[in-house]
Amino acid sequence: MLRIHYSLESEALESISEITAPAELNISMRNKILKIKKGKKLAAGELLAERPSKYGAACSAALSGKATKVNYHHLTIKVDGGEESVEPIDVKSMGPGKELLRTLQELGLNIAALSSHADNLVINGLNPEPGISVAEQLLKDEKETIEAGLKLAESLVNPVHTYLAVAAGSSYGLVGTERVFVKPKYPNSLDALVVKKVTGKEFPDDTKVISVMDLYNLGRVYETGMPITDTIMTIGEKNYRVLFGTPVAHICNELGIDVKSGDKVVLDGPFRGEAVYSLDEGVKKGDYGLFVIPEGTFPSIEDATCINCGECVLSCPARIQPNMLSRYAEYEMFEMAEKYHLHSCFECGLCSFNCTVRRPILQYIRFAKDQLRTSGQAEKA
Amino acid sequence: MTPPVIKAMSDIAVRLTVSPAPHWRSKRTVEKMMQYHLLALVPALLMAFNMFGLPALSTVGTAGAAAVITEVLLLKLQERDVNVDNYTALYEGILFAFLLPAGAPWWMVGCGGALTIVLGRTVFGGFGSNPICAPLVAWAFCRLSWPAAMDIDLNLAHFAINAPLDQLKYFGLDTLEQFDNMDLFLGKQLGGLGASQILGIMAGGIFLVATKWVRIFIPAAFLVGVTVTASIFWMIDPEVYANPIFHLLTGSVMFGAFFLAPDVASSPVGIIPQVLFGLIAGTMVIIIRVYGIYPDGVPFAIMVANLLTPLLDRVRPKPFGGK
Ligand code: SF4
Ligand code: SF4
Numbered sequence: 001m002l003r004i005h006y007s008l009e010s011e012a013l014e015s016i017s018e019i020t021a022p023a024e025l026n027i028s029m030r031n032k033i034l035k036i037k038k039g040k041k042l043a044a045g046e047l048l049a050e051r052p053s054k055y056g057a058a059c060s061a062a063l064s065g066k067a068t069k070v071n072y073h074h075l076t077i078k079v080d081g082g083e084e085s086v087e088p089i090d091v092k093s094m095g096p097g098k099e100l101l102r103t104l105q106e107l108g109l110n111i112a113a114l115s116s117h118a119d120n121l122v123i124n125g126l127n128p129e130p131g132i133s134v135a136e137q138l139l140k141d142e143k144e145t146i147e148a149g150l151k152l153a154e155s156l157v158n159p160v161h162t163y164l165a166v167a168a169g170s171s172y173g174l175v176g177t178e179r180v181f182v183k184p185k186y187p188n189s190l191d192a193l194v195v196k197k198v199t200g201k202e203f204p205d206d207t208k209v210i211s212v213m214d215l216y217n218l219g220r221v222y223e224t225g226m227p228i229t230d231t232i233m234t235i236g237e238k239n240y241r242v243l244f245g246t247p248v249a250h251i252c253n254e255l256g257i258d259v260k261s262g263d264k265v266v267l268d269g270p271f272r273g274e275a276v277y278s279l280d281e282g283v284k285k286g287d288y289g290l291f292v293i294p295e296g297t298f299p300s301i302e303d304a305t306c307i308n309c310g311e312c313v314l315s316c317p318a319r320i321q322p323n324m325l326s327r328y329a330e331y332e333m334f335e336m337a338e339k340y341h342l343h344s345c346f347e348c349g350l351c352s353f354n355c356t357v358r359r360p361i362l363q364y365i366r367f368a369k370d371q372l373r374t375s376g377q378a379e380k381a
Numbered sequence: 382m383t384p385p386v387i388k389a390m391s392d393i394a395v396r397l398t399v400s401p402a403p404h405w406r407s408k409r410t411v412e413k414m415m416q417y418h419l420l421a422l423v424p425a426l427l428m429a430f431n432m433f434g435l436p437a438l439s440t441v442g443t444a445g446a447a448a449v450i451t452e453v454l455l456l457k458l459q460e461r462d463v464n465v466d467n468y469t470a471l472y473e474g475i476l477f478a479f480l481l482p483a484g485a486p487w488w489m490v491g492c493g494g495a496l497t498i499v500l501g502r503t504v505f506g507g508f509g510s511n512p513i514c515a516p517l518v519a520w521a522f523c524r525l526s527w528p529a530a531m532d533i534d535l536n537l538a539h540f541a542i543n544a545p546l547d548q549l550k551y552f553g554l555d556t557l558e559q560f561d562n563m564d565l566f567l568g569k570q571l572g573g574l575g576a577s578q579i580l581g582i583m584a585g586g587i588f589l590v591a592t593k594w595v596r597i598f599i600p601a602a603f604l605v606g607v608t609v610t611a612s613i614f615w616m617i618d619p620e621v622y623a624n625p626i627f628h629l630l631t632g633s634v635m636f637g638a639f640f641l642a643p644d645v646a647s648s649p650v651g652i653i654p655q656v657l658f659g660l661i662a663g664t665m666v667i668i669i670r671v672y673g674i675y676p677d678g679v680p681f682a683i684m685v686a687n688l689l690t691p692l693l694d695r696v697r698p699k700p701f702g703g704k
Pocket of ligand 1: 312317318319320321322345346347348349350351352365
């Protein structure tokens, strides 16, 4: 039986296991600019694609192999098992500055939180969603690497205060941080609410927030000089290290997970993650969990009209009116959605979770935000 | 631009379900909500049967059936999905019946059940879009069109007791000595066949609040509004005005608090608007009872509050991070 809960606590954790390397890597190209051609022979760690955004992370091959299939949504690499690999970059000797930032970006890190000064640096040490225990796993096992990452982050941000937000009752800590306890209940793990808890302010300008997962990756780049090509994922009760591009089918094979037609397979968390449409879909950066939801577990989303019951409004931690937002988005009245405080929403998903008629409210909200973003870009161009 | 067609990669043996996040959901559905609401009406219905006999059941049956049949016909006419299996039409038809005297003429009960759907919901776009609580629209229509058929005392003349609110309205405070609070509480009074079964209604209402299908804000604020306003009048002059307990135990106050006022579509959505809504409706009940021409103020009080709903919903907290 699937247990729905909001708890972000994790039980006693074993250590991280490895998922063996697959024979093929499928890498999503959505929102990326491809940098290689079909048929190219690739070394492990070779750059594959960059992001069009200013701070976005580049993406590198996890294993050596050959790019066999390339189209605008996926890149497939046939793994050859070779030892070929790119040379490490000496990150340790670089001083803070533009060059370091660009290098980090190329090595697979998002630098949005690192690229300018802020008075407060908040480290989000909470498990991001119910059923995921990656954050606490890393705090328990990889403290040194995280601390190395923290040093690097501090050298870039120069904060006056550094805080570590962790679950109330836990004993995790990091050198040089002031610990703040947060009640481990979803949605308290979301950045906006963590910052509010730590600083008392909502969306403050002088605060940057970074997750322990990102700090861990930062630390690894600092120590090894190699690009990030894997992620830690909670599958069932345990955490696994999974290479980017590993097809879901491979993970299911390895762990003996049975997936039937009609089931839903979710990468990342149950509240904010993405349902994949094929078992060939590869794991990507930012996926911290894999969930298989058997068919019929939940009543399905429906294209229904809102009955004004108010459940979404009463459950929204951003104190806005998801019922109105979803209606404005439905009828493409995005400016009205903005007037109704679309941008206060931090996408926790509780509105859709509770909606009586099962409207896809969060999807409408994301749609509205996206449309506004693209139309904004169009105006600038 | 035509959106690109996304081809499945290779494995199509397993066809997965895809849907937008969140992938966990509470198990709330309209069907379940209505099933719980119907269940919550059962105690009052049993007590009504005990008090008024078979006419209570036939009235409920007629109104419910008329509502369901009307809904089916109208949905067909509009070429919409016939989703009466979500019980909303049945539920609202029964709510209408609960306001009637047991044994009201069958043709009027049928008309009212149908009107609950036609005037109450369909003209506004169907279930969930009605600005005013649907059974009350039908009730008001019948009350104005066929006052005699709706009259409590007239329909139930074969009972040896009187309708408490009519006594208060037409004969004054002194006549209330004939009523014992315990009797009123146990539904030994004349009134709407379900609405007068105070104990049963309260049991159902508390059940709905406990199972979270009705949020506590509107019922609580409504009852506070009734109690406080009645107490003020009572304290001004206990010789002229009835005491608050009497008001709480008569007419449709409990029924209104737990079943009519929290109607999903016609009540506000936020916490503050819901509390204001309940307080206004509750206060209006007593004002109408004291100054109005109708003995029971509940239906009109709730309808007036319904009209204020869009206004009340403008009372919003500051959004997260908002100025
Ligand atoms: S996802 Fe829904 S509930 Fe969460 S903040 Fe946004 S509007 Fe509110
Ligand atoms: S929970 Fe769903 S049905 Fe209820 S008000 Fe919100 S959007 Fe409308």
